[in-house]
Amino acid sequence: MSNSRILPEFELLAPKTMSEAVDMAARYGDRATVLAGGTDVIIMLEKNAVKPEYVIALGEIPDLDYITYSKADGLTIGALATAYQLVQDKKVKKKYPALWQAAASLGSPQIRNAATIVGNILRASPSGDCCCAMLALGGSVVLESTSGRREVSIDDFFIDYGKIERREDEIAVELKLPPVEDASTSAFLRMTRMTFDLSKVSAAVSLQMSGKKCKAVRMAMGAVAPTAIRIKKAETMLEGVTITEKLLSDVAATVSRQVKPIDDVRSTADYRREVSGVLAKRVIKAACNV
Amino acid sequence: MKKRAITLFINGDEYNITVDADETLTQVIRNQLNLTDLKHCCGRGECGACTVQVEDDRYPTGKKIINSCLSLAAMMDGKRIYTVGGLEKGGTLHPVQEAFVEQGAVQCGFCSGGMIMKTVDILENNAKAGEAEIREGLEGNICRCTGYTKIVEAAKQAGKVMAAGK
Numbered sequence: 001m002s003n004s005r006i007l008p009e010f011e012l013l014a015p016k017t018m019s020e021a022v023d024m025a026a027r028y029g030d031r032a033t034v035l036a037g038g039t040d041v042i043i044m045l046e047k048n049a050v051k052p053e054y055v056i057a058l059g060e061i062p063d064l065d066y067i068t069y070s071k072a073d074g075l076t077i078g079a080l081a082t083a084y085q086l087v088q089d090k091k092v093k094k095k096y097p098a099l100w101q102a103a104a105s106l107g108s109p110q111i112r113n114a115a116t117i118v119g120n121i122l123r124a125s126p127s128g129d130c131c132c133a134m135l136a137l138g139g140s141v142v143l144e145s146t147s148g149r150r151e152v153s154i155d156d157f158f159i160d161y162g163k164i165e166r167r168e169d170e171i172a173v174e175l176k177l178p179p180v181e182d183a184s185t186s187a188f189l190r191m192t193r194m195t196f197d198l199s200k201v202s203a204a205v206s207l208q209m210s211g212k213k214c215k216a217v218r219m220a221m222g223a224v225a226p227t228a229i230r231i232k233k234a235e236t237m238l239e240g241v242t243i244t245e246k247l248l249s250d251v252a253a254t255v256s257r258q259v260k261p262i263d264d265v266r267s268t269a270d271y272r273r274e275v276s277g278v279l280a281k282r283v284i285k286a287a288c289n290v
Numbered sequence: 291m292k293k294r295a296i297t298l299f300i301n302g303d304e305y306n307i308t309v310d311a312d313e314t315l316t317q318v319i320r321n322q323l324n325l326t327d328l329k330h331c332c333g334r335g336e337c338g339a340c341t342v343q344v345e346d347d348r349y350p351t352g353k354k355i356i357n358s359c360l361s362l363a364a365m366m367d368g369k370r371i372y373t374v375g376g377l378e379k380g381g382t383l384h385p386v387q388e389a390f391v392e393q394g395a396v397q398c399g400f401c402s403g404g405m406i407m408k409t410v411d412i413l414e415n416n417a418k419a420g421e422a423e424i425r426e427g428l429e430g431n432i433c434r435c436t437g438y439t440k441i442v443e444a445a446k447q448a449g450k451v452m453a454a455g456k
Binding site: 007009010012042045057059060085110111 | 411
């Protein structure tokens with residue numbers, strides 16, 4: 001038998017239905033950690049960053065890996081849908097390119113085969129690529145508990161570093177993204193030293209265009225604050241006006257002033273501040289195809 | 291549960307075993323089944339040394355690759371898993387193994403099992419994968435002897451053999 005412990009000791013719970021899972025979450029609260037794809041939670045266990053008595057593993061709940069799109073309801077992503085599945089989905093690629101690009105750049109092929117999109121959002125890492133993309137696209141996280149379901153807007157979901165708007169008795173069942181209009185476009189870009197790295201800085205934008213005029217916009221940056229953040233000042237500058245080179249330069253300068261990055265192993269705050277504006281400009285251009 | 295009785299199929303062989311709830315798939319395959327061709331290295335999904343293929347009918351080849359260090363063995367009940375140790379058939383090496391030997395794509399050898407399984411997966415998906423596709427596909431597998439050039443050459447050589455064999 002094993003002579004070298006890798007993960008701390010815990011009791012495994014493998015619910016077969018979501019209602020069993022939420023019962024467990026209600027019973028064990030903060031004594032339990034919820035596990036889906038494992039690419040974050042197993043690492044946190046291995047590093048002793050979490051020491052739960054119970055691990056609630058969702059892997060045996062059937063039919064939770066759905067990705068569906070309809071004109072009325074938009075995009076819905078089930079708790080066990082992986083980054084690989086999302087990247088294979090042609091509708092997502094066409095209608096939600098920002099999220100598609102974020103999922104495609106997540107980790108390595110092995111990671112994308114296991115990691116869930118919902119998990120990437122719940123991890124709420126400042127450099128979480130899907131967090132940044134989803135913030136730009138808008139939408140909500142659907143949480144379930146024994147008292148039913150509630151939807152939390154992605155705008156209210158990220159509270160602080162690693163802190164999210166989820167109670168201990170709740171399990172995230174799906175993400176909802178609003179339907180996209182024909183004139184909508186979006187993009188996600190990130191800066192890394194090598195492609196497999198976590199982002200130094202990331203940027204995402206979704207735009208509703210009318211010719212060269214921007215009707216509506218949401219813009220988000222990652223790895224420049226304790227959570228992915230929206231840059232509302234930049235949105236205000238873009239909304240209702242024609243996008244020109246001059247405007248993009250002004251937006252870039254504003255973004256660089258709005259972000260609050262830190263020095264860490266991947267970059268310095270100064271570099272991130274400088275590059276944020278450049279990346280913001282580039283991501284708008286990428287979305288508009290100019 | 292603290293322990294769970296599961297069945298694993300490794301390289302086609304059936305194992306009925308009881309595993310601890312907190313054991314990773316890598317640990318069980320190495321320590322309990324004694325299949326030490328599979329390596330445990332970073333334990334954090336960064337290096338790819340523990341890469342295995344797992345059958346999954348949602349994939350075009352019917353198989354996907356994962357880091358076995360990031361899987362709980364107890365959650366793998368009934369899964370069909372392939373490691374580098376299962377590639378050789380009746381004394382004949384797999385074309386990818388053959389190419390790694392011929393190209394000298396092995397230095398210390400610690401990454402080789404994962405690197406070979408990754409290459410097999412890339413080429414099973416597309417035997418005609420070009421250099422860019424191979425290099426992109428190999429992301430997530432690290433060779434600290436830094437012998438990547440020969441690994442890529444080996445993948446290209448094996449791709450030709452596998453494409454011709456189809």
